[in-house]
Amino acid sequence: MNSYTCTLCPRNCNAERYETEGRGFCGMGMLPKIARIAPHFWEEPCISGTMGSGTIFFSGCVLSCVFCQNYTISRQHHGRIMTEEELIEGVKSLEAQGVHNINLVSPTPYIETIIRCFTKYKPSIPVVYNTGGYEKAETIRRLEGIVDIYLPDMKYIRPDLSKKYSAAENYLEYALPAIKEMVRQTGKPVIDDEGIMQKGTVVRHLILPQNTKNSIAVLELLKEEFGDGILVSLMGQYIPMGRAEEHPEINRRITPREYSKVLDVYEGLGLDGFVQELSSAKKAYVPDFWDK
Numbered sequence: 001m002n003s004y005t006c007t008l009c010p011r012n013c014n015a016e017r018y019e020t021e022g023r024g025f026c027g028m029g030m031l032p033k034i035a036r037i038a039p040h041f042w043e044e045p046c047i048s049g050t051m052g053s054g055t056i057f058f059s060g061c062v063l064s065c066v067f068c069q070n071y072t073i074s075r076q077h078h079g080r081i082m083t084e085e086e087l088i089e090g091v092k093s094l095e096a097q098g099v100h101n102i103n104l105v106s107p108t109p110y111i112e113t114i115i116r117c118f119t120k121y122k123p124s125i126p127v128v129y130n131t132g133g134y135e136k137a138e139t140i141r142r143l144e145g146i147v148d149i150y151l152p153d154m155k156y157i158r159p160d161l162s163k164k165y166s167a168a169e170n171y172l173e174y175a176l177p178a179i180k181e182m183v184r185q186t187g188k189p190v191i192d193d194e195g196i197m198q199k200g201t202v203v204r205h206l207i208l209p210q211n212t213k214n215s216i217a218v219l220e221l222l223k224e225e226f227g228d229g230i231l232v233s234l235m236g237q238y239i240p241m242g243r244a245e246e247h248p249e250i251n252r253r254i255t256p257r258e259y260s261k262v263l264d265v266y267e268g269l270g271l272d273g274f275v276q277e278l279s280s281a282k283k284a285y286v287p288d289f290w291d292k
């Protein structure tokens with residue numbers, strides 16, 4: 001196949017994608033472009049454990065978040081184009097390093113490749129699908145049997161915010177059904193005796209400055225829709241990066257008051273999961289990506 005017309009994600013670009021280049025919103029070709037393959041220690045404790053999560057950072061993204069920490073790969077497309085065989089070798093090399101899982105970060109544009117690779121080679125450790133949440137439920141359905149753990153964001157409840165900060169006015173319209181499909185596939189979280197997740201869905205939410213109402217509404221929605229069927233990871237480590245300086249209201253870290261306001265609601269709702277401390281807001285946690 002030399003090209004195909006892509007409608008994999010909610011952008012529904014109907015754009016041609018060739019082997020190494022694409023004309024859709026994500027700008028990516030069919031072959032995976034990868035910016036880092038390495039153990040990663042800064043995910044949730046049940047994902048990173050002691051040996052690390054075997055992360056594969058994909059280049060290109062279907063969202064366009066102005067505050068993206070991984071801007072060089074999400075929008076500037078740093079990374080190396082790899083063949084499917086090279087991707088499989090990368091998975092095997094992570095397994096050989098003793099990591100707890102294979103963590104596919106921002107994989108949406110490459111779902112076709114991922115299905116082919118993981119059908120050819122299924123690792124002996126869980127496969128994690130780590131996404132911004134802007135997904136089509138019907139595309140996620142195709143990953144049943146391949147993915148063991150979903151790690152989606154639920155960023156926004158308000159369309160004006162998702163439009164302004166991520167160029168995706170219909171974010172919630174897609175993210176909620178997609179997460180429902182993820183939870184249908186995984187069932188309730190399963191964590192082994194060593195505290196390592198084997199199956200389930202962890203929904204992340206990053207608190208943005210001056211947007212605590214959005215965060216509270218997201219937490220209430222997650223409780224109402226999923227109850228104890230998911231874990232919720234509340235992230236307080238926002239640092240203004242990418243193009244955040246174009247939006248003065250989010251061009252700062254969150255304050256202790258904003259953080260505790262959202263944390264109070266998290267605890268009051270009895271959500272189960274993980275809470276990131278404010279002190280974890282450090283640029284040092286952004287990994288080094290390959291230039292090419």
Ligand code: SF4
Pocket residue numbers: 006007008009010011012013014015017022023024025026027028061062108109
């Ligand atoms: S994966 Fe890329 S090309 Fe395909 S629909 Fe989404 S943004 Fe468009």
